[in-house]
Amino acid sequence: MAPELLEHQSLGALIGLRYNDLGDLEVQIASENTRKIIGYGPEQLFALNSFLDVLKDEVRDEMVARVNHTLHDSTATNQETRLDVFKIILTFPFEPDVRLWCAMHHAPEPEGLVICEFEEYHDAFMLRDIRAASSLPEAPISSMEVSPEELARSTTSKSRPLPVINVARQRKNKEFSSLDLFNALSQAQKQISWCTSVQNVLEVVVGIVAELTGFHRVMVYRFDSQKNGCVDAELVNPQASTDVWLGLNYPSSDIPQQARELYVINRIRLLHDREAETSRLVCRNERDFEKPLNLTHAYLRAMSPVHNKYLANMGVRSTMSISIVIDGDLWGLIACHGYGDVGIKVSLPIRELCRNIGECVAFKIQQLLMKKRIDARRAPMPTPSQNNAGFIAASSSDLLKLVDAEFAILSVDDDARAIGRLDPYQEAIAITSYLQTCKFTSIRASDNISADFPAIASIRQINTIAGFLLVPLNFGGGNDCIVFFRKGQTKQVKWAGNPHEKKYRSTEGEYLEPRASFQRWVDTVSGTSREWTEDQIDTASVLGLLYGRFIEVWRQKGSAKQANQISQIRASSRELRTPLNAIVNYLEMALENRIDDKTRHILDRAQEASTSLGYVMEDLLKLTKPEDTPTHGSEETFNLSLTVSRAMKGLQKDASCKDLDMTVSVSEQLPRMVKGGLIRFKEVLQHLTSYAYRQSRSINVQIDLIGTHRDTSTVGFIIKDNGPGMSESELDDVFQELEQAQDDDDWLFATNESGPAAAPPGPRADLAIVARYIRDVNGQIRLSSEPGRGTIFRLEIPFTHAQSCELSRSRKFKSLFSPSLSSHRGLSPPSPPPPVGAPKLGLSAGKRPEAAGPSLNQADRTLGPGPDSPRHVPSIELNGRPEASTRVVSNGRSSRNDTNSGPHTETDSMDPVAAGPKLTVLIAEDNIVSQKMLGKKIAMRGHDVIFASDGQEAHDRFAASGGRVDIILMDLKMPSVDGALATRMIRFYEKESSFRAQQATGRDSLTPRPRVPILAMSAQLLEDHRFEYIQTGFDGWIVKPLDFQRLDLILQGVKNAGAKRESLYVPGQWEKGGWFFP
Incomplete structure (x- = not known):
């Protein structure tokens, strides 16, 4: 209009x-x-x-x-x-x-x-016994067939008569006063306030309005989310019409958006007689026509011809509407219809009374809806045996009941877990993956996925799931979410006439006239789910806030726990590494002496065992370093080809003992030396074949190289059985078991009914082990099956390459004092050659060789170095970096140059080696073993050494040295007085000594004694704190474990400017150590 x-x-x-x-x-x-x-x-x-x-x-x-x-x-x-x-x-x-x-x-x-x-002016209530009969039609309007039960339901009033109307009917003076209107409003509000449900409110209000206005039909017309209308309650006078509209739906086009907006403004609309002539408006002057009069708020604004035609098709003469507006939105209308040849008049005071009743109804409906929302937020009452704090998270069924969903997916940190049984699994995964790519930050709901998100249907055909409710959990900027799902349902919608029967103007495309028939027209709708209600969406928002906070606290708790563990590891590492480094270096010093071959062989084994323990220590310490990528401390270097061959050989042997058939095909292009979890990898092969044997007595295993990218190769494992195969639903069950194979201790919420439990034995346990391994190594697992044709598992596992030499010596262990043997010795002493016939299979340093199994085929035998492999001459870089070291340990023995396998020469003695000018070095170290070892190494270079066991003693010995000390190596962590405080004490002593010397001579021109350089020495030195070290008074630093060649260069820098420039600080090379300033 x-x-x-x-x-x-x-x-x-x-x-x-x-x-x-x-x-x-x-x-x-x-x-x-x-x-x-x-x-x-x-x-x-x-x-x-x-x-x-x-x-x-x-x-x-x-x-x-x-x-x-x-x-x-x-x-x-x-x-x-x-x-x-x-x-x-x-x-x-x-x-x-x-x-x-x-x-x-x-x-x-x-x-x-x-x-x-x-x-x-009319000031009397509508009294049925006085004026009602005159407005009735000659015969009741009847356009549809209804059952007696339906007619009885629509003609029975659920409201009680208003006492004020009964009093007016009995008195002679029929006029009402303002007090009568007040009493009528109070009595109507009282009945409405007693209602306990929205439906009860609607049924009561139609009776009250019918009694006040005298309309033949009063109904509540509610709008759904698509703005289609539905009659939820009605009261009809059977003398006027026998049609029942209760439960019928009307398309949104019957009341277009512009009309709905006017209903929000005009809470009362009246049409006295659709056939009555309208009156035109006349203006006083012509200029008044320049600005058209806006009749938006006029009570008696004329209706459009289309609306009058619409009413004529229904046989309605008079209408009045009362708007029900909730939160500024048109929730519904109380629609009143009058039939017959005479229009129904409703006086202005009664219309104002009806408007107030409409506001009372809106308030009551809003109150009941809010109460329903609050009740939905309350957690179900737990039984005494349940944990109240974790009840909502632990019970998947109750979580789904909160929003009336059938199943859901909870995704946290890119890990997904099913809540309930995902059916169908593939559709749920496809929808969740698409929604995560959209990165929604607010709740999204849909009851028709194909229509609302056509992009999902383009990725995968969606047949079963029709609705979802996405609840983002965006605390911390992640992409966590909960997605609730509902399956599609086929429902029948009863329309008042065919909603698709519309006539259009041929040129403008507008409606020429509304549909002529309002008989029941049943439409079958599929592909939609139940509509998500406002209280369910409100409950979802509360769940999002609750779970988002849980995740935030969980992550903080995990970070705090990890930080505590890291600090404990760092604290214990120093205590563990110090004696271990001393053992390794004492063994190196022992190997430098003239000893017989048998003793050398024993010392070699001891050194290798100690070095292997050092590797484990370095792995543990790597866990304490913040890195962008996760570090797995259980990684080790192993021969992939040999491991696969041996594992398959063992599985074939077990299969033959059980009368099972197993065919294995292994590609010769597999990488040899890789890094990874050897034990878990072999467990995966065992459990996957075990699962396949449960389906069939004959399986085929194929292992190939899929591709190589830089230092990573992806290996494919295909396990095919000849069993009965699986249907689509059985495949979904298997995939859900794979998805749910999470470690309960690491997962935020338990989504099973019984809480955390160990994996049950049988197929689920096999799948759990496989799924967890694939997740940890960032691999992929695929499953395809067809009934009657068997099942195929496809695994893609990435392996990081390792150099061949890392088989025996993964890296040079950086001991506390590890000078290069080749820096002052030509070649390392030899070790005895391996016994004849020993297998040339590479083993990781410090690892026990596997027990000898069945004889390997020719391909297996050529996996390791052959009998004619050349021996490696050690060429160890003094900085101790693993990449630069080439010492090889084969067959558990150190391979050295065979040219020196005879008796040792005089060059093997412990004679001092000249290393530049002679210095006096003060070593402040609280650990006696490390102190003596460092002193011995420095003394071997021809320097004088002074020892101090704590910071106070270092200060006192420096003060008592009389200026003989050329450099101080200061450990930071010492009892009593630590290294930082001792350094400040020494710097203060230097200034004080210089001031006293000037006072004693009385000459300011006295050349002061040069500042004694102090090197900070610790395993905990950080590059970001270098300015703090400088302010403390340090001139340089050296990181434990010490690189003795670098330390030697730094010591030369005390009196050699060139050496000092060569060892200056370079960003990114902090672990080398050096001088802060030239």
């Missing part, structure tokens, strides 16, 4: 008033029927100097006051129609006075115009 229509219903008259320049209230606009309603025609009204001239004296002041109030307080009217309704009396020269009802409001356009609508 366009608000610019300049037509008015003939039930009342309209005039527009405006103050002129003289302050008179002139009539600017009038409807053509003013003479019939008011008694003055438009020409007479325009001729008046002021409209007040035709009012009775006693109401003129009231009229002026109401006009001024309307002009100055029009804010509420612009948002919602709230007219000022009052009684007015017009006077005539030779006729009796006329009383009228007047409804006044400020017109939005043009500015300054006050609209007054006048209606016949």
Whole structure:
């Protein structure tokens, strides 16, 4: 209905008033029927100097006051129609006075115009025994077949009669007073307030409105999320119509958006008679036509011809609507219909009463809906045996009941877990994957996925799941979420007539007329789920907040726990590494002496065992370093080809013992030396074949190289059985078991009914082990099956390459003092050659060789180095970096140059080696073993050594040295006085000594003694803290475990500027150690 229509219903008259320049209230606009309603025609009204001239004296002041109030307080009217309704009396020269009802409001356009609508004064309630019969049709309207039960339900009132109406029916004076209206409103509100459900409210209000207005049919027309209408309650007079509209649906096009917006503004709309002629509006001057009058807030604005035709097709003559507005949105309408040949009149006071009843209904419905939301938020009452704190998280069924979902997926840190049984599995995974790529930050709901998200259907055909509710858990900026799912359902929708039967204009494409039939038309709808209600979405938002906070706290707790473990590892590492480093270095020193071959062989084995333990220590310490990628401390270097061959050989042997058939095909292109979890990898092969044997007595295993990228090779494992195969639903079950194969200790929420439990024996345990391994190594697992044709498992496992030499010596263990043997010795002493016939299979340093198994085939035998493999001459870099070291341990023995396998020469003695100018080095180290070892190494270089066991002793020995100390190696962590405090004490002593010398000689020109360089020495030195070390007074640093070649270069820098420049600080090379400044 366009608000610019300049037509008015003939039930009342309209005039527009405006103050002129003289302050008179002139009539600017009038409807053509003013003479019939008011008694003055438009020409007479325009001729008046002021409209007040035709009012009775006693109401003129009231009229002026109401006009001024309307002009100055029009804010509420612009948002919602709230007219000022009052009684007015017009006077005539030779006729009796006329009383009228007047409804006044400020017109939005043009500015300054006050609209007054006048209606016949009627002040009596509608009494059925007086006026009801005159408005009834000759025969009841009947256009559909209804059952007696349906008719009885729609003709029985659920409301109680209003006492004020009963009193008015019995008294002689039928007029109502303002107190009667107040009593009617109070009595109606009391009945509504007693209602306990929304449906009960609707059933009561239709009875109350029917009693107050006398309409033959009163119904509640509720709008759904698509703005389609549904009749949820009705009360019909069977003498007027036997049609039952309860439960029928109406398409959204019946009440378009523009009309719905007007219903929000006009809470009361009335059409007295659809066949009555409308009255045109007449303007005082031609210029008043330049700005069309806006009748948005007019009570008696004329209806559109399309709407009148719509009512005619239903056989309806009179209508009135009462809007139910909740939170600014049109929730529904109380629609009133009158039949017969005479329109039903409802006076202005009764219409205002109905508007207040509509507001009371809206408030009660909102209250009940809010109560339902609050009840939905309450957690189910746990049984005494359940843990209250974890009940919601531990019980998947109760979690699903909160939003009435059938199953769900919880995704945290890119790990997904099923809540309930995913059916179908593949559709749920496809939908969840798509939603995660969208990265929604607010709740999303859909009851028709194909229509709302066509991109999902383009990725995978969605047949079963029709609705989802996405709840983002975005605390910390992650992509965590919970997705609830509902399956599609086939439902029948009863429409009032065929909603698709519409006639259009041939040129403009607009409706020419509405559908002519309103008989029941049943439409079968599929591909949609139940609609997500507002309280369910509200509950989901609370769940999102709750789970989001849980995840945030869980992550913080995990970080704190990890930080605590790291600090414990760091604290214990120093205590463990110090004696271990001493053992390794003492063994190296022992090997440098002249000893017999048998003793050398024993010392070699001891050194290798100690070095292997050092590797484990370094792996543990790597866990304490923050890195972008996860570090697995269980990684080790092994021969993949040999491991696979041996594992398959053992499985074939077990299969033959059990009368099972197993065919194995291993590619020769597999990488040899790789890093990874050897034990877990072999367990995966064992459990996967074990699962395959449960399906068939014959399996085929194929292992190939899929591809290589830089230092990583992806190996494919295909296990195929000849069993009965699996159906689609059985495949879904297997995939869900794989998805649920998570470590319960590491997962935030338990989603099974019984809480955390160990994996059950049998197939599920096999799948759990396989799934966890694949997850940890970032691999992939695929499963395909077809009934009657068997099942195929496809695994893709990435392996990081390891150099061949890392088989025996993964890396050079950086001991606390590890000088290069080759720096002052030509070649390392040899070790005895391996015994003849020993297998040349590479083993990781420090690892026990596997027990000899069945003889290997030719391919297996050529996996390791052959009998003619050349021996490796050690060439160990002094910085101790694993990449640069090439010492090889084969068959558990250190391979050295065979040219020195005979008796040792004099060069093997412990003679000092010249290393530049002789220095006096003060070593501050609290560990006696490390102290003596470091002193011995430095003394071997020809330097003098002074020892101190703590910071105070270091200060005292420096002060007592008389200036002989050339450099100080200061350990940071020492008892009593630590290295930092000792350094500040020494710097203070230097300044004090210089000041005293100047005071004693009285000459400021005395050349001060050079500052003694101090090197910070610790395993905990950090590059980011270097400025703190400089401010403390340190001149350089050296990181434990020490690289003795680097230390030697730093010591030379005390008196050699070139050596000092060579060992200056370089960003990114902190572990080398050096000088801060030249």
